[in-house]
Amino acid sequence: MTPAALAELVRTTAVDVLSARGLDTSVLPEVVTVERPRNPEHGDYATNLAMQVAKKVGVVPRDLAGWLAESLADQDGIDSVDVAGPGFLNLRLAADAQGQIVREVLSNGAGFGRGDLYAKLRVNLEFVSANPTGPIHLGGTRWAAAGDALGRVLSAQGAEVTREYYFNDAGAQIDRFVRSLIAAAKGEAAPEDGYGGDYILDIATQVTEAEPGALDQPAEQRHETFRRIGVGLMFEEIKQSLHEFGTDFDVYFHENSLHLSGQVAECVETLKASGHLYFDENAWWLRSTEFGDDKDRVVIKSDGDPAYIAGDIAYLRDKRSREFDLCIYMLGADHHGYISRLKAAAAALGDDPAVVEVLIGQMVNLVREGTPVRMSKRAGTVVTLEDLVEAVGVDAARYSLIRSSVDSAVDIDLDLISKRTNENPVFYVQYAHARLSSLQRNAMSLGIERGDVQNADLSLLTHEREGDLIRTLGEFPRVVRSAAQLREPHRVARYLEDVASAYHKFYDACRVLQPGDDQANPLTIARLQLCEATRQVLANGLGLLGVSAPEQM
Structure with missing residues (x-):
């Protein structure tokens, strides 16, 4: 019996108990909270439902808890129910009901953990979107890992997710990038406001090889040549790096395209007509304070050029025209102001600000022996995605960037995540999967067939460590659901570490394969089923993170 099934059993029992006493059942929550207590002595699961609703129906919480306990104790799958404190219910599952979790995992296979929370919701998930003026730095790398994982988690809850990269190929930064390329091609130092690093010379060289006469062209044509070829080369390199990163x-x-197609100009005229733009100090301003922003924003500058927010507004309008129900933006630590301005933009366009969600990611620091690491060979002043992957590999890089909440800064210890020991979280989880895969291979080499889980006697799994592992596996659907709801894929990573810990403790306490046995006994088969369920959950979870589940290490 999974936690979700137990929660539903508690609720239906509560409906019966209240109805039998003529009490109002509408006070019951749609979903009853059932949690695993920190102290195993308090039972397998606990709920505070009696304390939640007793006052609403005019009874004493412990009395209601007692009625619920009496009724629940008679239900199939429940071993015992105790009332604790002011009205907590502590529940223990019968061994066969607990084993049902193993059956559910193996019956659903790769689909275990998936749900329909966001069925048919069309989500536009924009992340990374680094300017094509240099390699992706650590902040963008964090979004590449966490954003991709969030997309996988949302998809696992039924959402139709479109991953989108906003290619910033307009504006002053591109001009500085192009001027830097031209300077490098001429053998000159980078402009004062330009870009440095070996990658600039690499790309400049490629431009002149592709267009040998580029430097001899008139200034405007030369600028366009270096912009067209150089930006294209930089962006292709970015895309390739991201692809190799998974x-x-x-x-x-x-x-x-928003400017060339006229969408920006059209959007500005629409806002003028609606009265949401006003003219002041030779500029056009969005009345964003009317929609919760801390100040009004310039949309058209005094020189007549559109401000950056003009493109943002047109871009949001374009997303909504593509019929996305939810637009999630994953932005860097210096973009806090975008939360209110994008929501204000949505409101000014006559939309619900709730269609916009902005997630802000914090900084990433690499450390070795407690000292910050600066190791970029090409970018010079920043650590890039390629630098990190070269140092520790894709799996360790992705996992270490996902396992912490993106709204908190994180220090990544290069020494730690390079170790092939249990101190390294990604190794710890992957090793558990590899160990479980090896166990199944060993069983087959001994001629032991695990068989159909439906025929296994899982009621034999009564050891404390078996129960703890089974209940941990049962939490997976709830973890995935909460990770999607809260936009926190790191919850999946931390959960997998709990699974690996529970498995290692189980393996140390409970022998699975008996040495020298020619004939596997029913307990052996039951434990093999539990092991396969554990392997499946680890594989499913690692898949949601975009991290491999190796069969041997």
């Missing part, structure tokens, strides 16, 4: 996008949206 992060691919469905849409690469060009910012410049």
Whole structure:
């Protein structure tokens, strides 16, 4: 019996108990909270339902808890129910009901943990979106890992997710990038406001090889040549780096297209007509304070050029025209102001601000022996995605960037995540999966067939460590659901570490394969089923993180 099934059993029992006494059943929550107590002596699961609703129906919480306990104790799958404190219910499952979790895992296979919380919800998930003026730095790398994992988690809850990269190919930064390329091609130092690093010379060289006469062209034509070829080369390199990192996008949206197509100008005129733009100090301003922003924002500057927010507004409008129900933006630590301004933009367009969600990611620091690491060979002043992957590999890089909440800064210890020991979280989880895969191979080499889980006697799994592992596996659907609801894929990583810990403790306490046995006994088969269920959950969870589940290490 999974936690979800137990919660539903508690609720239906509560409906019967209240109805039998003529009490109002409408006070019951749609979903009853059932949790695993920190102290195993308090039972397998606990609920505070009696304390939640007793006052609403005019009874004493312990009395209601007692009625519920008496009725629940008679239900199939329940071994015992105790009332604790002011009205907590502590429940213990019967061994066969607990074994049902193993059956559910293996029956659903790769689908275990998936749900329909966001069925048919169309989500536009925009992340990374680094300017094509250099390699992806650590902040963008964190979004590449966490954003891709969030997309997987949302998809696992039924959402139709489109991963989108906003290609910033317009504006002053691109001009500085192009001027830097031209300077490098001429053998000159980078402009004062330009970009440095070996990668600039690499790309400049490729531009002149592709267009040998580029430097001899008139200034305007030369600038366009270096912009067209150089930005294209840089962006192709970014896409290739992301692909090798396991992060691919469905849409690469060009910012410049919003200006060339007239969408920005059209959007500005629409806002003027609606009265949401006003003219002051030779500029056009969005009345964003009317929608919760801390100040009004310039949309058209005094020189007549659109401000950056003009493109943002047109971009949001374009997303909504593509019929996305929810637009999630994953932005860097210096973009806090975008939360209110994007929501204000949605409101000014006549939309519900709730269609916009902005997630802000914090900084990532690499450390070795407690000292910050600066190791970029190409970018010079920043650590890039390639630097991190070269140092520790894709799996360790992704996992270490996902396992902490993105709204908190994180220090990544290169020494730690390079170790092939249980101190290294990604190794700890992957090793558990490899160990479980090896166990199944060993069983087959001994001629032991695990068989159909439906025929296994899982009621034999009564050891404390078996029960703890089974109940941990049963939490997976709830973990995935909460990770999707809260936009926190790190919850999956931390959960997998709990699974690996529970498994290692089980393996140390409970022998699975008996040495020298020619004939496997029913307990052996039951434990093999439990082991396979554990392997399946680890594989499913690692898949949601975009991290491999190796069969041997």
